[in-house]
Amino acid sequence: MRVSGSPSARFRPRDLVDVVVVGSGAAGGIVAKELATAGLTVVVLEQGPRLERQQFEHDEFKYFFRNGIVNDPERQPQTFAPTPDQQAKRGAGRLMYARLVGGGSVHFTANYWRFHEIDFVEASRHGSISGTGFADWPITYADLEPYYTKAEWELGVSGVPGPFDAPRSRAYPLPPMPVKASGVLFEEASRRLGLHPQPVPLAILSEPFGGRMACHHCGFCLGFGCEFGAKSATLYTVIPVAEATGRCEIRPQSYVRRIEIDERTGRATGVIYFDEQKIEQRQRTRSVVVCANGAETPRLLLMSRSNRFPDGLANSSGLVGKYLMFNGYCTAGGTFERLLNEWKSVTASRMIHDFYDADPARGFYGGGGIDARFAGYPMGFALGGVIGTLGPDMPTWGADYKRLLRESYSRTMYAACHTTSLPLAANAVSLDPTLKDDWGQPALRFTYQDHPDDLATMRFLQAKALAILEAAGARRAWADPVNPSTFAVHLLGTCRMGDDPRTSVVDRYNRTHDVRNLFLCDGSSFVTSGRGQPTCTIQALAYRAGEHIAQFARRGEI
Numbered sequence: 001m002r003v004s005g006s007p008s009a010r011f012r013p014r015d016l017v018d019v020v021v022v023g024s025g026a027a028g029g030i031v032a033k034e035l036a037t038a039g040l041t042v043v044v045l046e047q048g049p050r051l052e053r054q055q056f057e058h059d060e061f062k063y064f065f066r067n068g069i070v071n072d073p074e075r076q077p078q079t080f081a082p083t084p085d086q087q088a089k090r091g092a093g094r095l096m097y098a099r100l101v102g103g104g105s106v107h108f109t110a111n112y113w114r115f116h117e118i119d120f121v122e123a124s125r126h127g128s129i130s131g132t133g134f135a136d137w138p139i140t141y142a143d144l145e146p147y148y149t150k151a152e153w154e155l156g157v158s159g160v161p162g163p164f165d166a167p168r169s170r171a172y173p174l175p176p177m178p179v180k181a182s183g184v185l186f187e188e189a190s191r192r193l194g195l196h197p198q199p200v201p202l203a204i205l206s207e208p209f210g211g212r213m214a215c216h217h218c219g220f221c222l223g224f225g226c227e228f229g230a231k232s233a234t235l236y237t238v239i240p241v242a243e244a245t246g247r248c249e250i251r252p253q254s255y256v257r258r259i260e261i262d263e264r265t266g267r268a269t270g271v272i273y274f275d276e277q278k279i280e281q282r283q284r285t286r287s288v289v290v291c292a293n294g295a296e297t298p299r300l301l302l303m304s305r306s307n308r309f310p311d312g313l314a315n316s317s318g319l320v321g322k323y324l325m326f327n328g329y330c331t332a333g334g335t336f337e338r339l340l341n342e343w344k345s346v347t348a349s350r351m352i353h354d355f356y357d358a359d360p361a362r363g364f365y366g367g368g369g370i371d372a373r374f375a376g377y378p379m380g381f382a383l384g385g386v387i388g389t390l391g392p393d394m395p396t397w398g399a400d401y402k403r404l405l406r407e408s409y410s411r412t413m414y415a416a417c418h419t420t421s422l423p424l425a426a427n428a429v430s431l432d433p434t435l436k437d438d439w440g441q442p443a444l445r446f447t448y449q450d451h452p453d454d455l456a457t458m459r460f461l462q463a464k465a466l467a468i469l470e471a472a473g474a475r476r477a478w479a480d481p482v483n484p485s486t487f488a489v490h491l492l493g494t495c496r497m498g499d500d501p502r503t504s505v506v507d508r509y510n511r512t513h514d515v516r517n518l519f520l521c522d523g524s525s526f527v528t529s530g531r532g533q534p535t536c537t538i539q540a541l542a543y544r545a546g547e548h549i550a551q552f553a554r555r556g557e558i
């Protein structure tokens with residue numbers, strides 16, 4: 001699959017290209033590859049740098065505490081308030097994503113869950129939920145299935161189907177990753193409790209595949225780039241294929257601030273961006289596909305307001321930025337007598353989907369999955385900040401604290417819960433009215449408050465996670481506090497997909513209802529949140545959108 005050695009294209013901003021793709025992440029890399037291999041000329045504008053795999057480091061301080069490869073709140077600040085009527089404050093919350101070529105696919109944990117069939121049709125199964133935008137998707141699992149398969153086989157995914165999985169047309173291309181100590185304990189305990197553990201599907205190579213190396217189990221997976229190229233990031237998979245066509249240029253350090261529209265025709269004609277020297281450039285284009293993620297895509301549309309689109313580009317529905325969803329996340333921790341050495345290898349190796357579906361008998365809407373995973377990197381573990389805490393009433397200073405860390409780091413694991421988030425109109429991305437970023441652009445403002453059912457779902461799953469750790473024989477097991485969400489890495493729903501232009505921003509092919517040659521394809525298209533691990537669905541949607549955009553282009557429709 002990997003193609004190298006071919007020259008990538010170089011275009012000048014004044015050249016009229018077929019497509020500008022904004023953002024080179026999980027979705028953008030795939031869209032670029034699909035369009036370039038279909039014969040279109042493509043410029044991908046990526047705000048972050050391009051790093052090659054030998055440049056990735058195992059430096060927890062730099063990557064987790066100094067924003068090594070993620071968006072930097074100093075240069076691109078955000079403001080947050082729980083509700084729209086409260087004053088949003090800088091630093092009070094954070095939407096985090098990887099800011100480099102490959103985007104989140106470079107540093108993600110690579111849990112690669114397909115949606116289940118129910119995810120697309122929940123509103124008609126469960127009925128509407130008052131005060132929310134809970135709705136069916138305009139497409140079904142069957143519509144997306146061929147693209148899930150394509151993603152798994154083009155990118156490289158290791159796994160084996162689980163008992164609750166939706167039907168698939170083809171097996172995974174690679175066998176599951178080896179089970180970790182946490183996976184063995186989780187699997188045995190879950191079975192004793194009558195549950196159905198399965199290997200975690202991972203976008204990581206368990207064996208050499210497509211000219212790439214298998215995982216070397218370095219342990220620096222969550223939040224890091226893979227120097228072996230074994231994580232199936234778009235950086236090592238589809239982007240080289242796009243470049244090898246000679247029709248695709250990836251242009252890093254190119255921060256897009258506006259999509260230009262011909263006021264007369266209402267068509268997108270160009271993209272204004274800052275180059276590495278912060279000098280404004282304008283790339284001419286026949287069409288635009290925005291793949292800047294669920295936070296930055298709506299921000300860019302709102303920054304692109306014009307006389308014709310005074311409320312923001314493609315925002316006739318008023319829904320650009322609204323219905324922000326995160327996926328709930330909470331953990332239970334367990335420390336064992338024996339060494340687990342969870343700092344080795346991939347993050348998680350076993351999971352359950354027994355509680356995936358919502359069940360009205362629980363008294364609230366929601367569901368999710370639980371996986372067995374490592375307890376964090378050393379600094380995060382010690383500070384109790386990145387993944388979880390050390391449990392209640394534990395020493396936090398002095399000799400006892402040192403002893404606790406020494407004894408527990410290699411003996412601790414987490415059972416992590418990944419859950420639904422309901423779409424609420426008040427949970428939204430907008431532009432801060434006063435704060436600007438380093439380029440003089442309006443800072444991202446977001447509001448977010450968990451629906452009571454989302455919190456109830458997290459507590460429900462967490463109780464199950466704790467029971468598994470206790471059944472596994474943890475000498476000490478605890479549930480970390482379930483706090484209101486103010487931080488997220490799953491950025492979903494802010495330009496939702498639908499057939500009705502009054503209630504959605506993009507149609508079933510990711511084309512905006514308002515602008516014929518403008519497409520949005522990333523986490524922003526989600527109608528409901530799924531249960532965590534959205535990237536598999538984001539990438540399947542990207543393959544589907546790419547195929548259709550190429551067809552529209554062939555028919556002269558864009």
Ligand SMILES: Cc1cc2nc3c(=O)[nH]c(=O)nc-3n(C[C@H](O)[C@H](O)[C@H](O)COP(=O)(O)OP(=O)(O)OC[C@H]3O[C@@H](n4cnc5c(N)ncnc54)[C@H](O)[C@@H]3O)c2cc1C
Nearest residue numbers: 023025026027047103104109110111256522523533534535
């Ligand atoms: C630590 C961590 C672990 C994760 N683990 C998992 C996991 O295990 N499973 C899972 O499913 N998901 C995981 N995720 C989430 C996953 O990374 C995202 O769901 C996925 O990357 C989103 O894809 P996207 O295409 O929507 O956006 P991204 O991958 O975020 O791509 C957007 C790209 O656009 C660029 N961009 C944004 N604005 C502009 C602009 N104005 N101009 C130019 N470029 C711009 C960004 O720099 C970025 O490169 C994780 C995320 C984090 C942070």
Ligand code: SF4
Nearest residue numbers: 215216218219221226
């Ligand atoms: S654990 Fe494997 S896939 Fe993850 S970064 Fe290390 S070598 Fe790469």
